[in-house]
Amino acid sequence: MKPFDYIRAESLDQALAEGGKPGTAYLAGGTNLLDLMKTGAARPERLVDITRLPGLDRWEWQDDGGLRIGAMVRNSDLAHDPDIAATFPAMAEALLSGASGQLRNAATTGGNVMQHTRCHFFADPASPCNRRAPGTGCAAQGGDRRGFAVLGGSDACIATHPSDLCVALAALDAVVEIAGPEGLRETPLADFHLLPGTRPEAHTQLAPGELIVAIRLPAAAAGFRHHARYLKLRDRTSFAFALVSAAAMLRIENGVIAEARLAFGGIAPRPWRSPLAEAALKGARPDAESFALAAEAALAGAAGHDAKIALAKRLAARALTHAAQGTPERVPALPGSVHRGETAHV
Amino acid sequence: MSHTLTLTINGTVQEVTLDDPRVTLLDLLRERLYLTGTKKGCDRGQCGACTVLANGRRINACLALALSHDGAEITTIEGLARGDTLHPVQAAFIAHDGMQCGYCTPGQIMSAVGLIAEAQAGADPERIREGMSGNICRCAAYAGITKAVLAATETLSQEAKRA
Missing domain, CATH: 1.10.150.120 ([2Fe-2S]-binding domain)
Structure with a gap:
């Protein structure tokens, strides 16, 4: 690991002043950043530890029923809170489908949003990678695209965004609150991660020194609590990144879908919300035919791996089917598993 | 620049001075305090061999900077038993x-x-x-x-x- 200076920020002002200096990275839970520093893929000269910043390690319910989640709230605390899990069940399921118990205890809300792709070439400094080292090329092009983007990629980069949480957040219309030298600003989470285009190294909307301070869920997001699922296909049913995942949420009134939300993980360089699928579902009956049409709409234009695209369509239809059947009383024993309520063996 | 941190490890308060901020909690325990019960497997947060409790919560000690945990209570495998009575x-x-x-x-x-x-x-x-x-x-x-x-x-x- 490259040597670095360590600064523990005691206030937001101090963090922003230190964070704006060249070569600086913010350190929160460290589960992704320290890993990348060990491989040499990340080489910051200074780390500003933001885990002690006052007030960022808690959430607050807002008067209108929305939820403001401090950036330093740990993934496990967020997922295990009974009120939060009951109000935003797909978010809890997404969180618990990711990583391990130990990692969720360390990883933070803001850090989850800021995590890097798990593309092997990005993590390996010996490989060309436009995202890590601009202009060196993309080692993923031309190979098997199973683990790469089928939507939103470019000739410069086809890496996928690895977060489960962000998929649920995108579907819930979450807002990212950002502090910077100019003050506070906010942006929809669904737009926060940039598509690679010709500059994959840009990664997110954050300017140097800016810092996520909170994620906000609007009150309307609670309207999907009765019909919400997060399903995740992966090579193992636990502690593995998504091959394809989908957050599906419905508001059903008088047997008709009043509003739908659908977002994907594992198939694009950012959490991939599907407005076309959502529009197709609005006013439709919650049945197999509607869900199949929505899945087709969601994957329109996808390219690069036919089997993965077919898998994503089937998963979307299945997640919508599960959502229509109703949110489980509790996050299932195997979060995100397509096997609902089944126990493999004892 | 050296950094001093205080940890309560298995109930004992320990002050440690680090000459290098790169030291992980895992390496601090094993290499500097000789608490070698905590194991280094992958050193990447994937295997869990380095699991310890920090303020009662299980974490991967390999993906934790020791300095980040200044002031924390750490429990390792050496701190579980009560005398001759196993946990x-x-x-x-x-x-x-x-x-x-x-x-x-x-x-x-x-x-x-x-x-x-x-x-x-x-x-x-x-x-x-x-x-x-x-x-x-x-x-x-x-x-x-x-x-x-x-x-x-x-x-x-x-x-x-x-x-």
Whole structure:
């Protein structure tokens, strides 16, 4: 690991002043950043530890029923809170489908949003990678695209965004609150991660020194609590990144879908919300035919791996089917598993 | 620049001065304090051999900077037993054969202690397996590990009722 200076920020002002200096990275839970520093893929000269910043390690319910989640709230605390899990069940399921118990205890809300792709070439400094080292090329092009983007990629980069949480957040219309030298600003989470285009190294909307301070869920997001699922296909049913995942949420009134939300993980360089699928579902009956049409709409234009695209369509239809059947009383024993309520063996 | 931090490790307050901020909590425990019960497996947060409790919560010590945990209470495998009396999770791992070679065992046990404290898995073997998925066992002693965690959950629950 490259040597670095360590600064523990005691206030937001101090963090922003230190964070704006060249070569600086913010350190929160460290589960992704320290890993990348060990491989040499990340080489910051200074780390500003933001885990002690006052007030960022808690959430607050807002008067209108929305939820403001401090950036330093740990993934496990967020997922295990009974009120939060009951109000935003797909978010809890997404969180618990990711990583391990130990990692969720360390990883933070803001850090989850800021995590890097798990593309092997990005993590390996010996490989060309436009995202890590601009202009060196993309080692993923031309190979098997199973683990790469089928939507939103470019000739410069086809890496996928690895977060489960962000998929649920995108579907819930979450807002990212950002502090910077100019003050506070906010942006929809669904737009926060940039598509690679010709500059994959840009990664997110954050300017140097800016810092996520909170994620906000609007009150309307609670309207999907009765019909919400997060399903995740992966090579193992636990502690593995998504091959394809989908957050599906419905508001059903008088047997008709009043509003739908659908977002994907594992198939694009950012959490991939599907407005076309959502529009197709609005006013439709919650049945197999509607869900199949929505899945087709969601994957329109996808390219690069036919089997993965077919898998994503089937998963979307299945997640919508599960959502229509109703949110489980509790996050299932195997979060995100397509096997609902089944126990493999004892 | 050197940094000084204070940790309470297995109940003992220790002040440590680091000449290099790169030292992970794992390397601090093993290389500087000679608490070698905590193991280094992958050093990447994937195997769980380095699991310790920080302020009662299980974490991967390999992905934690020691400096980030200044002021924390750390519990390692060395701090679980009370004298000659094993912690109920340790005793259950022996009774239910939750190991073969033993290298992953300190991490498995610390993770199980953390899992039981989280009170999410209860007596559901599927939730226990899922909750323990951050700990890899190359010998695949998983059946014994699951039984041990189930048994220890029951023992600790009985102890809590008596207390």
